[in-house]
Amino acid sequence: MDLADRLALGELPARYGDLIDDRNWRDLDQIFLADATFEIPGQVLDGLAEIRAFMVQARHPRTHIMTNIYVDETPDGVILRFRLVGMRPDGRISSGRYRDVVVRRPDGWRVARRVFTATPYEESA
Template identity: 30%
Template sequence: MEQLTTHDRQDIADLLAKYCLALDGRDWAALTQVFTEDAIAEYEGAGTARGLAAITDVVRRALEPLDASQHFLATSLVETGEDGATGRTYLIARHIAYRATGGDSFTVGGTYSDRFVRTPAGWRITHRRLSRVWTEGNPAVLSTPRSTR
């Protein structure tokens, strides 16, 4: 593949942001603008999801019960790959459940390792792996039903 242009890099950066905004906004339909239909996502701690519908189901089940979440991305390196591009991006994801016993916050720090492809609709993620590097707080947050506040 040819070198990535500045425009390609910005489009991929926007794609990464769309993912975070979709998760935190609970806009599951927006994930169609992030992943290919046959994408694979390996979420450490939650298993592997094959296909857009399965990926949507995994993140929906993890996040819908929460009162809030906020995904932050930083340090991202995107490079030309064999069939598109590859990228590694640091993340910090904060999860909040007000009814959780033992504290209402659980934070995960990790790295997304992605493969991107250019489609007629723009860049999409075809493979994602989330590797946890550290956690802080109360892991019970991820299994606490949503509060009624």
């Protein structure tokens, strides 16, 4: 993988965060393949149409900050990992991890499979 691919992959999480913050569900095809899957706790979304439908009705943080972005080339494909720090409408902070299987298409890198894991919070004593 060359440096241009790594740069493009590093931008993919940022573009996704901006699309969510802007509530721009139409342009999610710049992130996901038409047949992508997106696993969230307790649910698997199958295909871009289902991902869009979920996004429209879900409660999202108002601000997404994507960080700790890195790429691994594996025998099973290219894996993109990153973290989310989000500010909820009430001002509370949430966080989680993404693990994407990504593929290169003529129009750029796209997510074929995404798994989101929320960061568990423990009550302090």
